[in-house]
Amino acid sequence: MKQNFTVRQGALDGIETFLSVARHRSFRRAAAELAVTPSAISQAVRSLEARIGAALFLRTTRSVGLTEAGERFLARARPAFEELVAASEVARDLGQRPAGLLRLTMPRAVVPILLEPLIASFCDAYPQVEVEIDASEELVDIAAEGFDAGIRLGPFIAADMVAVRLTPPFRFIVVGSPAYLARRGQPKRPDDLRHHACLRLRRSGGALALWSLQGGTGANESAIDIAVSGPLIANDFPTLLGAAVEGMGLAQVPAPIAAGAIKAGKLVHVLQSYAPGAPGVFLYYPSRHQVMPKLRAFIDHVKGRAGASDKTIQP
Known part of the structure; x- marks a missing residue:
């Protein structure tokens, strides 16, 4: 039987606050670290405890400690949160500089006459980018198949693609x-x-x-x-x-x-x-608004070598 899974809105709200209070054993020091008021910290912890259905902290006027539920929650929430932070940093890094895996799909005929000199000079210029070439005659959906861009003859490129000319007609x-x-x-x-x-x-x-x-x-x-x-x-x-x-x-x-x-x-x-x-051969990709730095670097490199400019292929 198929089960339905949903992600609750605000499921992660209060986690960073909880971890900061648990680390400092202090609502006030947590507030200073997160640059908010102590009352905001208290409210975030109370909301988290209400969602979980268990008290996480033992509070007195002199100290803050963890309940058994808080200890168990901390043991699993801290590494998970650290992994989320690390994942965000990796994604942010890829969004700020040319790095990572650049996947391209193209016909076999294009590789020796067009791509080999371009790829060699591109890899020299951007050593943090790995280039993967899938040489195939199949007209694949580049977004669905996880490719950053494709290379094809103009008539075989969908009308909603952004294209960069690689060769003259x-x-x-x-x-x-x-x-x-x-x-x-x-x-x-x-x-x-x-x-x-x-x-x-x-x-x-x-x-x-x-x-x-x-x-x-x-x-x-x-x-x-x-x-x-x-x-x-x-x-x-x-x-x-x-x-x-x-x-x-x-x-x-x-x-x-x-x-x-x-x-x-x-x-x-x-x-x-x-x-x-x-009409010639074009590099194409889905949208200017989704271009990662690794692909933008490759596009600029191609345009610099070919004297090309962006254009949208019309049906």
Whole structure:
């Protein structure tokens, strides 16, 4: 049977007062320590005793002592109160300076091209902050899952998030290895992809992503979505990129993650005039009013390195 538990209002009222009187064995000295009047101390103790239902102090005109109930209450209340004070100090410390664990969620593709240099310089600048990276393609609820911030492509960020740009806009490009293209030929038009081995992405929701291309020029541009087929399905871009380098087929990936392989001659950019644009990658978090110093330090560090500014992603 489910039980209902509630926290009474004022359940902790009078505890600090009780501990001060018990420590000094004096209402007057407790009043001086807490900077209140002796009558206020007496009233707080009487209210606490009334809530508990037992007398905690033995009072005479010359001395103050503890009853048996007071002794037992003191034995358990003092360490509990000290733990609460320590917890408050820890929380206050995290609220005043960059320290503690900074948890970030992001796609695997972002880590090597974007985060590795940022993380290294950030950790050097803020040694009291530990950074935890969860590299996953899942679109998680960062608040519910306990993350401080996430990094995603602009279109996948909810409208109520505050976002900081990490990259300029870029293209989604189709690439293939020289060996594959020598064997199968270069596609010239989007319709040619139907005759090629195309490496596909499975989205976090389970659906296979269509290949999106851009047709026409200028004001006449229009999106072309093509259902392709091929020998490999993966749930992240680095795996598709690696398979393309190995000659398994063509892959459509964000241009920044393919730049190194293209420069090294391991991949060739094809269908260049059909590459659609993407708004870029953003760091995002729930609210400016809930930003802890560790996250604010990271945001400032990112903006300093990327020349970025806050903006809210609109739907």
